[in-house]
Amino acid sequence: MSKKKDILKAALQLFTENGERATSTKSIASEAETSEALIFRHFGTKEKLLEEIIKNGYQESTKLISQFLHEENGLEYILKIVEVPRILVHAHPNFWKMQHKIIALNLLSQKHHDFFMKPCYDRLKIAFSELNYENPALEAKLLLIYIDGMWKHFASRQLDSKTETALTALVQQKYRAHN
Structure with a gap:
């Protein structure tokens, strides 16, 4: 699975559990076993990640x-x-x-x-x-x-x-x- 898919999967899981506002990019990065920088490189913002x-x-x-x-x-x-x-x-x-x-x-x-x-x-x-x-x-x-x-x-x-x-x-x- 690509890192982008790992990020999407981790974000969906955390948004589902905690809601969008209570989920940080740091927690998404940790769950996806990647860096926040990679999240921002792929999506720009947490809002754009959610939109995806x-x-x-x-x-x-x-x-x-x-x-x-x-x-x-x-x-x-x-x-x-x-x-x-x-x-x-x-x-x-x-x-x-x-x-x-x-x-x-x-x-x-x-x-x-x-x-x-x-x-x-x-x-x-x-x-x-x-x-x-x-x-x-x-x-x-x-x-x-x-x-x-x-x-x-x-x-x-x-x-x-x-x-x-x-x-x-x-x-x-x-x-x-x-x-």
Whole structure:
């Protein structure tokens, strides 16, 4: 593994455990078994290091769900998007746990998350329109609020796997019943 990857891995681990503000470049260097100078050479600042982690996390997440959410049928898209929080958090738990800790206070983190979710909102509006919902845009917003809350609960490990599965199935059942 390259030193740059070691630094990214160590930083993600420490940001996840301690949050961005409580993590120093000195602690990252120690965890990565490298020097602070190398961190600054690769990333310039701690903020740019965090930005690289966020970009990488969302790129990986986009790859993961793009195949999963490539569904033409509106109802099937809705049913699948309800599963996204569980899929993402289980695939990259440290990234989503870190995001949960920093998103409220970090504009860059929020910006990347909003950009990541925008295509889902657009597709959900179409899906709800196809299913003749009275207000497709509001339905899309409501479902995204659910999704946002669920990934945060899953990332913070507030729910066990059985409850995560049951909640996902319950929401899916509600949308199936509407049809």
